[in-house]
Amino acid sequence: MIFRQLFEASSSTFTYLLACEEQGIAALIDPVLETVGRDLDVIRELGLTLNYTIDTHVHADHLTSATKLKALTDCKIVYPKQADLPCADLHIEEGKVFNIGSIALHPLFTPGHTDHHYSYLLDQGVQKRVFTGDALLIDACGRTDFQSGDAGQLFDSIQTKLFSLPGETLVYPAHDYSGRHVSSIAQEMARNPRLGNDIPKEEFVQIMNSLDLPYPRKIDFAVPGNEACGICPPNVPDYLRSPCDIHDQG
Amino acid sequence: MIFRQLFEASSSTFTYLLACEEQGIAALIDPVLETVGRDLDVIRELGLTLNYTIDTHVHADHLTSATKLKALTDCKIVYPKQADLPCADLHIEEGKVFNIGSIALHPLFTPGHTDHHYSYLLDQGVQKRVFTGDALLIDACGRTDFQSGDAGQLFDSIQTKLFSLPGETLVYPAHDYSGRHVSSIAQEMARNPRLGNDIPKEEFVQIMNSLDLPYPRKIDFAVPGNEACGICPPNVPDYLRSPCDIHDQG
Numbered sequence: 462m463i464f465r466q467l468f469e470a471s472s473s474t475f476t477y478l479l480a481c482e483e484q485g486i487a488a489l490i491d492p493v494l495e496t497v498g499r500d501l502d503v504i505r506e507l508g509l510t511l512n513y514t515i516d517t518h519v520h521a522d523h524l525t526s527a528t529k530l531k532a533l534t535d536c537k538i539v540y541p542k543q544a545d546l547p548c549a550d551l552h553i554e555e556g557k558v559f560n561i562g563s564i565a566l567h568p569l570f571t572p573g574h575t576d577h578h579y580s581y582l583l584d585q586g587v588q589k590r591v592f593t594g595d596a597l598l599i600d601a602c603g604r605t606d607f608q609s610g611d612a613g614q615l616f617d618s619i620q621t622k623l624f625s626l627p628g629e630t631l632v633y634p635a636h637d638y639s640g641r642h643v644s645s646i647a648q649e650m651a652r653n654p655r656l657g658n659d660i661p662k663e664e665f666v667q668i669m670n671s672l673d674l675p676y677p678r679k680i681d682f683a684v685p686g687n688e689a690c691g692i693c694p695p696n697v698p699d700y701l702r703s704p705c706d707i708h709d710q711g
Numbered sequence: 712m713i714f715r716q717l718f719e720a721s722s723s724t725f726t727y728l729l730a731c732e733e734q735g736i737a738a739l740i741d742p743v744l745e746t747v748g749r750d751l752d753v754i755r756e757l758g759l760t761l762n763y764t765i766d767t768h769v770h771a772d773h774l775t776s777a778t779k780l781k782a783l784t785d786c787k788i789v790y791p792k793q794a795d796l797p798c799a800d801l802h803i804e805e806g807k808v809f810n811i812g813s814i815a816l817h818p819l820f821t822p823g824h825t826d827h828h829y830s831y832l833l834d835q836g837v838q839k840r841v842f843t844g845d846a847l848l849i850d851a852c853g854r855t856d857f858q859s860g861d862a863g864q865l866f867d868s869i870q871t872k873l874f875s876l877p878g879e880t881l882v883y884p885a886h887d888y889s890g891r892h893v894s895s896i897a898q899e900m901a902r903n904p905r906l907g908n909d910i911p912k913e914e915f916v917q918i919m920n921s922l923d924l925p926y927p928r929k930i931d932f933a934v935p936g937n938e939a940c941g942i943c944p945p946n947v948p949d950y951l952r953s954p955c956d957i958h959d960q961g
Contacts, residue, residue: 462837463837464837464838464879465879466878466879466895466897585837585838587712587713587714587835587838588714588837588838628716628892629714629715629716631881631893639902640898640901640902640907641894641898641902642878642894642895642897642898642901643881643893643894643895643898644891644892644893645716645892645893647716647892648890648891648892648893651890651892652889652890652891657890
């Protein structure tokens with residue numbers, strides 16, 4: 462298996478490349494429109510074919526490159542079933558293993574940041590990794606104050622689906638804003654300031670409901686854009702248009 | 712392969728269990744006297760035989776359980792060649808792979824915390840891990856103000872031997888004092904406040920030489936004790952003797 466952790470700086474998003482070496486098949490988890498060229502270069506250099514883009518949820522802070530990548534590579538667009546997106550070619554569902562060649566990805570339904578959010582567990586025995594999207598972040602978690610978010614639901618998702626994994630399981634989030642790259646379930650259970658140390662659900666909900674975060678900068682065009690699997694909608698402000706222009710030219 | 716990250720709370724030490732499943736052979740990296748019973752229980756539950764204890768260096772903050780484990784299991788005691796310990800059965804040397812059954816451990820000579828310190832690289836292609844002992848810690852590094860420490864040498868070791876590894880390589884240190892369990896080379900290169908972000912050597916040396924840390928609590932008996940591979944010396948103060956008493960009884 463080939464594994465790469467890639468970073469898009471303007472939205473602090475991690476994109477993950479997973480590839481089955483024997484079959485030459487690759488997938489990208491949470492690819493970003495701004496970094497289409499970089500991601501395709503990596504795939505080309507490794508001699509791989511991109512078969513799938515897999516989003517953890519409909520993002521509100523960046524546009525997915527799913528449609529752009531499909532246009533360029535003929536890959537399939539994969540989204541959670543609960544997102545109910547007609548633009549998706551395949552739908553992820555808990556209990557149904559998603560195969561990337563010989564790589565088995567186990568979808569874990571982890572709503573709360575959005576009502577359709579999934580995490581993806583890659584269990585290779587010797588090494589377990591979980592791609593936690595915007596549910597569990599390092600020393601943090603995704604916000605729950607917009608786009609069908611629900612703090613109590615996020616708490617339950619993390620406690621039952623993620624904190625029940627073996628402590629050594631590596632945590633790879635969709636974002637980090639402080640240069641961190643990786644954590645483990647044991648680490649988050651021990652020291653996540655919002656979720657660790659057996660914090661009661663009521664306390665977590667209270668923390669989340671009093672965060673008073675600014676309105677997400679891109680949400681008004683990113684959500685409808687991502688509901689179309691990454692088509693730039695017309696209302697993108699000029700100062701944020703550059704990835705859309707690349708898209709339009711491509 | 713079996714991998715376990717174990718923790719000893721009084722010295723905040725991580726002990727790592729590596730085992731070759733097919734051959735049933737295990738090794739412990741940096742085992743601690745206080746947790747001999749716990750470590751042997753884990754090995755027994757997994758149906759393994761302990762073949763090796765491998766220290767990254769002569770520790771000053773805890774006593775190794777190497778001798779105790781040898782007495783109980785007939786394992787071999789492994790130490791860096793440069794530590795020059797007559798009590799060691801086998802000696803680690805850079806350039807010579809150390810095999811635990813089918814697991815290949817690559818010793819990297821990383822002096823600076825002590826003059827004989829090693830890190831151990833486990834390269835499984837799909838996943839690279841480096842056990843960094845007290846050289847590179849998460850967001851920190853080992854102190855360099857006693858026991859043959861040298862800040863300039865530590866800087867060179869980390870920059871040339873560790874920061875030259877692929878960014879995805881997981882960093883597993885011998886200690887963490889804040890509940891962190893794992894990092895990656897990319898993460899430490901980006902945000903380690905002492906060593907990241909291309910800090911110049913002079914600045915690192917200045918940081919290290921002005922830390923003004925307290926005198927290590929156990930150093931006066933831990934260093935001679937560990938130079939004997941974990942024999943409790945007579946000068947252990949009463950309030951720290953309990954693991955030695957366990958040792959004497961065993």
